[in-house]
Amino acid sequence: MAVIQALAEEPDVWRYGYDLCQQLDLKAGSMYPILMRLADRGMLETTWATEGEPGRPPRHLYRLTGTGLAFATKLAAAADRPGAAAAPSSATSTTVRGPRLAGAHP
Amino acid sequence: MKRTVARILRIAAELLVIAAAVTAVVTGMIYAWEAPYFDHPHRGENAWRNFVKASVVLSSLGAVAAGVLWLAWRHRAALDTQPDAPARFLAVAVATLPEVRRDWGVAMMAELSSITDSSARWRFAASSARAALFPPAEGRRPATGRFGAAVAVLGVIACVTATGYLSLVYPGTLEVTSALVIAALVVFLAACLSLALIAPPALTSSVMARRAGLFLGIGSGLGLLLFSRTDAVEMGAMTFIVPAQFLIFVIAPIIALGTTIGTNLGDAVSWVLIVVPGLMIPLGILGAALAIVVVRGAGQALRRTSSDAAAAGNAGSDRTSGS
16 A cells, blocks of 8 residues: 555656665565556556666656546545544454455445 | 685585585485384385485485586576685575576675675675565566466365275275374475475476476376376375475476576576476375275286176076085
């Protein structure tokens, strides 16, 4: 969820994987599977950098798609709901991932 | 020129390490297999001779096969173009990614190239290698597919049942086998089962590799069935170990290399390694069990017939002499 929130901070900006790792203090071994899942679910858009340092391969860039952004908005709304902050983190995570979230925000 | 010499020396060192590892594993397995016979009053000398011969032949074959496989793998990972050890390490792991995830491997390599600090490069490479080796599954099905998983589970159950049956009916079949071999077999079976059920999903996307693995698995199972009907009777259910080594160390890399064209090397190797033991062990043991039962039963029937005939002959001659 933190990855989606980080990407939603500036939805129009393309982000590098390593920068996201550093921002969220996540290891690459955790970050890349999350990015893969988000891309599989159509929430993440990817592209290759056209401008890079000479002699180095082009880097992969990521940003949220419309679906991903909508999900991030729902996520933020769920977090802002009264009582949501007091709920255990695992319960919050279950709520935002499952279909109940969609039902809570018609 | 210097670069070429350094490259050759590096490849030679890698091949040397691989050959040493394969030799140690193969020799250890054969030693465990032959060890119970070393002190046998009649078979001791042959056991040592068999140990040396089998070790030399199978270690050489295994070392050559593993070496060829490593050369193909390092070519795929483009190891010679990688700037340093972290990049080489990650490239080897990324080479296992299937087609659908290939871009992610390129992305990881590109990110690594942007990191300059040495320790940060190692941390990123190690962590990314984990993601490359175990990327998320795309579906909820067993990684081997439902058919493969069912075959593996049934096969292992059949294997355990057949081995238990053999040990009860023919205690002599297993008593000559050392506890080390039995422990290794148990670990091997557990590993096969876990691989068949929860294989790394990255390694299961190639239909061609899947077919190759299935074909080889079925073929090797049938081969072992035939093998068990010829000279395996004396050795009992554990006889599959030597052909298993041959299949895993020799045929698997060859098939893997063959299926590399147009598919993923990691797919091919993993499918061969998953499916071959999954089918081979149960079929091999069942084949050996059937052969033992059939041949021993036939032998006993033959002995009974001949002793009956002899008894009838003796009775006839007694009657003749008595009269």
